[in-house]
Amino acid sequence: MTHTIKSLVKETDVVLMGAGIMSATLGMMLKELDPDITIQIFERLDEAGTESSDAWNNAGTGHSAFCELNYTPQKPDGSINIYKATRIAESFELSREFWAYLVQKKYIQPHEFITQVPHISLVWGEDNVTYLKKRYDLMQESPLFRGMIYTEDRDRMSEWAPVVMRGRKSTQTVAATCMDIGTDVNFGNLTRCMIRQLEQMPGVTIHYNTEALDLDPDGTGGWDVFVRNLLNRKKEKCNSRFVFIGAGGATLHLLKRAEISERKGYGGFPVSGLWLKCLNEELVAKHHAKVYGKASVGAPPMSVPHVDTRMINGRKELLFGPFAGFSTKFLKNGSLMDLPSSIRPDNAIPMIFAGLKNMPLTKYLIEQVRQTPEERHAALREYIPFTKLTDWELKEAGQRVQVIKKDKEKGGVLEFGTEVVVSKDGTVAALLGASPGASTAAAVMLDLITRCFGVEGKAEKWQTKLKEMVPSFGVSLSENEGQLETTRKRTAEILQLKKA
Structure with missing residues (x-):
């Protein structure tokens, strides 16, 4: 897409680096809180939401912890921890509330980005079935997951996911859970809708x-921000009192250039991905669910295998994967020098320790990179037993950078989540990491606003507006079943989803 080169505004209140889902969310929130605030957004590509936020690049679209088993890990003693799943499910409800607010303001339309798609967890083997049943029983204690159904009935599973159950051996022990209120969210489209609305706003x-x-x-x-136009190679400078770095994989490089003590010790480990995209329209039409299984030992969270219904560019698509890979790039459109150039004296030791302690991940990535088409098809057939190799084509997914940070006891640890780094004075914030990312954007940005705009944020005007945008802000929905039911019903109606 061709965009007119715009003159740089020399003085601005806010600079947003990157035009992805996080910057778009923060920009919309700030303009609603203060219509007079001035914002400049810098995007290195020619369109918004085309890197990590894009529907083809995003490892999971609609993370709400209903079916993603990596959010409910089993400990060595056999117990299961659902804390992370609860936090993510609560955060997703806040995102739904914010999207509903934008729809009511006529900034966006539901059909442009969200579709109701059931979320299913499916496992096989005695140990995995025992795990899933234990997980289900534990999650029933929270109102966030009360609508979940557990079954070992193959006929019922065939109703939920006929493509996945067809041809499966009758001797195989299998179980599944289903949350009918799950959704597919096209974060690329959502980002572009918000960015288009922002472009129309003064300032x-x-x-x-x-x-x-x-x-x-x-x-x-404040901060002097230096930028370069990639079309005419012109370098310029603007000044801003607040800077948010939400540039996906490029965030680490930019954070390292910011002269704040909080930047020290952070490193990144890039993980790429590949999808198998279904070419058989009959299969695409018959499957309507996100079916997640259990990840292989050593696999990163973005590589949890799933048979995934997505709406992309107005078409229903069926994907399987993602298969993990390795590239030294930090962005899909990045440089092979991204990883080497990110190593500094302050993060070299944490990166070395994290690497040594994550050899299973390294081994897993090597095995994934070396996979043949037949080996990928064999992995696919564990989920869709009857399918043919010719029904699928390989498609490149996005690039993720997992966070590496200092640890007093371990030297360095590899984190599989998102982390916001904020300067002591609150004038710079950066978002690092990947999963669950986009699905929790509203909650992450609300927390950032609280931390970085403390004076304004405590004012009655902003507090009132925050509650209007996100009514459950500051409320624990896992402990307030009445409000949860109310908000789910309200947002389902506004977002034109099936009644929750």
């Missing part, structure tokens, strides 16, 4: 094909 300037290069303290509590 917002979006610069495409523009790369953020550096940021330096200006000596008065």
